[in-house]
Amino acid sequence: MFVLVKMKDTVRIPPNLFHLDTMDAIRESLNKKFANKVVYKVGLCIALWDVEKIEESFIFPGDGATHTIVHFRYVVFRPFVDEILIGRIKSCSKDGVHVTMGFFDDITIPSDSLQHPSKFNEQEQLWEWEYEVSEQEGVHLPMEINGDIRFRVVDEMFVDTTPSSPEETNPMPPPSTSSGVPAVHITDQGAKKSPYSLTGSISEMGLGMLAWWN
DSSP: OEEEEEEEEEEEEOGGGTTSOHHHHHHHHHHHHHTTEEETTTEEEEEEEEEEEEEEEEOOTTOOSEEEEEEEEEEEEOOOTTOEEEEEEEEEETTEEEEEOSSOOOEEEEGGGSSSSEEEETTTTEEEEEEESSSSOEEEEEOOTTOEEEEEEEEEEEOOOSOOOTTOOSOOOOOBOTTOOBOOOEEETTSSSOSEEEEEEOOSTTOEEGGGOO
16 A cells, blocks of 8 residues: 655755755654645555665756755555555445545545446445345445545556647656666646546445445
């Protein structure tokens, strides 16, 4: 669910932070820039893990700040496909079930990936698993809001939400170094269009509401 990602960025430290230790100023700048942001094709950044290397600092004409290339590792939320996660149901619609991890909300379980057969209760606005106990008897197991749910990750999607001019119909991929370390290409999780989303499934035994299997 969480991975350590090696990254590289040019950190700008303004004069008002010169009183801080250099490492403390770098950590503060990196967390301010990346925490709770999505790096394209990398994942949702959570927190700085460590700084591996600090290169020389430069001061450019007309700018009193220092500019330093920093190599660091960041804790990133990016589950792998087929990983089993436990989240909480945020809402339901005819399209499916919307799940939150508490710090990440863009998880959808489509209606065709629910336990079969499932039915959407229009009055309660909830999905229900019509579980057959026997040929003559069945029970309706609801997927209640705020209930804990176990699901499998089946797909992920990244969307480039960086601003572009009307002429740019095909956004360019993010820059990277020769070593494959991702460079800066971040988007705010609060953007109108989700830059990173997951698709889940509960269409197998053992998955679904935790209360079903206790």
